Amino acid sequence: MEAYSKEFRRDVLRECDSGKGTREVALKFQVSESWVRRIKQQRRETGKVAPSTTRNKQTKWAVHADAIREAVEEKPDRTLEELLAHLNIGISISTLCRALQLLKLTLKKKS
DSSP states (O other), rough: OOOHHHHHHHHHHHHTTTTOOOOHHHHHOOOOHHHHHHHHHHHHHSOOOOOOSOOOOOOOOOOGGGOOOOOOOOOOTOOHHHHHHHHHHHOHHHHHHHHHHHHHOOOOOOO
């Protein structure tokens, strides 16, 4: 699903600014009332009308990056399961695997 354009948002906000209620504006533009409230709030708090182009979400493992590096350095022949158990940080194996890839770390376990 794509975000609504800046122009569309401006049209919606213009209707709101003209004194029309949230429900009336939502019905006119065929959007949800909660979306209308959100863009009004966004403009009020940030002064911006344009849709956000990036997310500011930090990954769950990022705060543990140093611990992950240290654990791999300490014993690089652990399996993913063993490393996850050792770290005990509440992330999934797939998240740990992704973290290792992004940190450019490899495990040296031989089968």
